[in-house]
Amino acid sequence: MEKLNKHKRHQYSKMVVDTLKNEKINEFRHTFLDLHPSDQLDIFISLNQDARAKVYSYLSPEEFANVFSGLDIREQKLYFLELAEEYSSTMFNYMFTDNVVTFLAEINTERADAILANMDKDKARHVKRLLSYAEETAGSIMTKELIRISSTEKVSNVLERLREEAPTAEIIYYLYVTNVNQELVGVVSLRDLIVASPEETIENIMSKKVISVEEDLDQEDVGHTIKKYDFLAVPVVSKENHLLGIITVDDIMDILEEEATEDFEELSATKGSTDIDLSGYETAKMRGPWIIALMFLGMLTAGVIGYFEETLEAVVLLSVFIPLIMDSAGNVGTQSLTVAVRGLALGNIKQGGFWRMIKRELTAGFLLGLVCMVSITVLISVIYGNWILAVIVGVSLLCTLTVSTVVGFIVPLIINKLKFDPAIASGPFITTVNDILGLVIYFSIATALMHLL
Template sequence: MVKLNEHNREQYEKHILEVLEKGERILFRESFLELHPTDRVDIFMKLEGDMRQRVYEYLSPEEFAEIFQGLEIDDQKEVNSEINEVYASKMFNSMPADDVAYFLTEVVDAKAENILTSMDEEEAKQVKELLSYTPETAGAIMTKEFISISSSQRASEVIEHLRSEGPDAETVYYLYVVDSKNKLVGVVSLRDLIIAPPNEIVENIMSSRIVSVTVNTDQEEVAKLIKDYDFLAAPVVTDDGVLVGIVTVDDVMDIVEEEATEDFGEFTAAKGATDVNISSFTAAKRRSPWIIMLMFFGLITAGVIGQFEETLEEIVLLAVFIPLIMDSAGNTGTQSLAVMVRSLATGSFEKKGLLHTIKREFGTGIMLGLICAVVLLIVVPILYQSFVLAFIVGVSLFLTLSIATVIGAVVPVAINKLKLDPAIASGPFITTVNDILGLLIYFSIATALLDFLPK
């Protein structure tokens, strides 16, 4: 199989497009099918109209299934509308059940039902099983294409079994040992199987210390487990220990990307609107709830400033530093938020504990505040000829940054304790809260020292 590099990609793509345009079926198949699946997807996505129809004609449904799996969901929907039902049915039958199930969750129920009806009974049964599990759990993302063996089999028998069943399995690096009731009792790596004597029975080769997940395990926990143990796949069992599927490392990579996108959307108060393919109307509809809520928080900020109207009227120069206080507080709080959400996601928070994290973030805030205060104590007197003003701004920023880091760290922990995603303590929310806090500190100190400020 050929994997194109940057040097020969353009030339090779041009060759394939030329033979496709000329209708040279055999030459197209030879050139196209020797490519890595990723490159096939890239080339296919550059085709339109009649050229795509030729690809459907030149490739069998089984061959095209590999391309379909590599497409984004919107592109999959488009392709599905371009191919006939017979072709689609054969294509879905050739795909892993988890990939078919994921596609069906993204289409309307009526169309999903039609696809399931057109598929082979056994293939459709596996897909329906995956669809029956709660979304974003191990059961919903697992694949049914795995190899299970008996503990009484010999190594040579298993290897022979692999030759016949291996091509249809998602992975053959791990073989799962089950008993007569299909309960998971052990696991054998392909390496251990190959180096074992041919007549050695599986029971003497397998490891009975099994790390598995249940069908109801959250997908993030599954991803963490596979990462921590450096697995290529993790077995999925029912509450009774019956082996029903596996979650592979490529599924985990998709989960990590999905969760990162979701957390990024939460951080920026743009959940569900990070996809550039959605319309402006849809993006605005999904962003508007947070924006409207933050707008009301902004009114609170305006109210805080209004409470100190007399102070501002007397010393108008104080207004110059309002953006500095607000921006610094918001930025520092958002940094602490990002650190905490990340530590919660990776599990490092559980190892260190809340007290350690708060002490670290508070210490960080104090040092940041001191640095900023020292800079302001030097710069402000030069620009505005007032040491008292420099003291007010410097102390205010010192206190604000010290507290803002703690707020940024504590809020996501509190949300996590409520069994909610800590990322919903979004950056804009933390920023607004710290803005209000910073202004209260700033104007309180300024009001207390008002008599010492130059009029």
């Protein structure tokens, strides 16, 4: 099934719209169902409400389940309201369990209970089980649609089962082998199955070294496992090694994208407000707490300047370089913060490497400060003809950049040790803290050397 280019997608979109407008049911079904799922999704989203209503009547709940699964959660909640109750309940029966769980977790409990009551009993039971897991754990994002096989089965029997069960399984590239107690004991790839002799038993071709994740593992750690081993899917097991379900790479990619977005929002103090569909009021409401908190924190900066008022009055020229000190401190702090948060997210900052990383950032900050000190000292001496002032600003930059680099790196590590998301040490927060430190260093050195000016 070939994915359409932009020109062909436009042509097919026009064809679909025309068949809906003229109520040519068979022609619509032939054209629409022959498209790649991604193209079906793009075309469906572009339709107006009347056209979508016809799609619901022309497609069976099973056929529309694929389209609905591909929508993002905001679109799902919108289009769900257009579906008849019986139609939607049947549709959920044909969706993969993890996709149903994701949708139900985002709507109110009363409506979710009503949907579960109308679903197939076995399907609903699996969904309820997944909903009982804590959010953002392996158990909450796994799916139950997998193929289990026994180590005593013959290859020919498994291939025959595949023909029957593959359409309802989320992935068939890996087949997981369980014993009579439903414990995970091995894995067989589809390739191994195809090349093996039909009379061979699964026990003789399976790999007993199975990489799995426990049901309560954090979803980010699941993503790291799949990335590390280049898996298309990973099995989820209980503490007793019972096979509970699988997590596929496409679901993990969506989750890691969400996690990266959350980290970006935290780093920029815009948590929850990056959705472009939010109104100005909603955006301001989400950003407001951070801005107000930073405003009060910024008052400390004013307090520092006020504390050294006598120094400023004695040498007014010192005020010219305040923005330079503050900007430099904030910039290097944000750089180190980004390195720390990204390193923690990717697992690059290993246990025992803390002091090595601190040493690295301290060295980097010192060298950056040294270069800046030499440059600004020469520049100020030439422009203002005051080498004492040049030394004050230069040494202040050296100390500020050295300290700010370490602060920007160490704060998210401390927050991570306290079991909080290190990204909450946002860029604006680190910038404000380093502004204060930079000013204290600058005015302390200026006050100490003021008698030489």
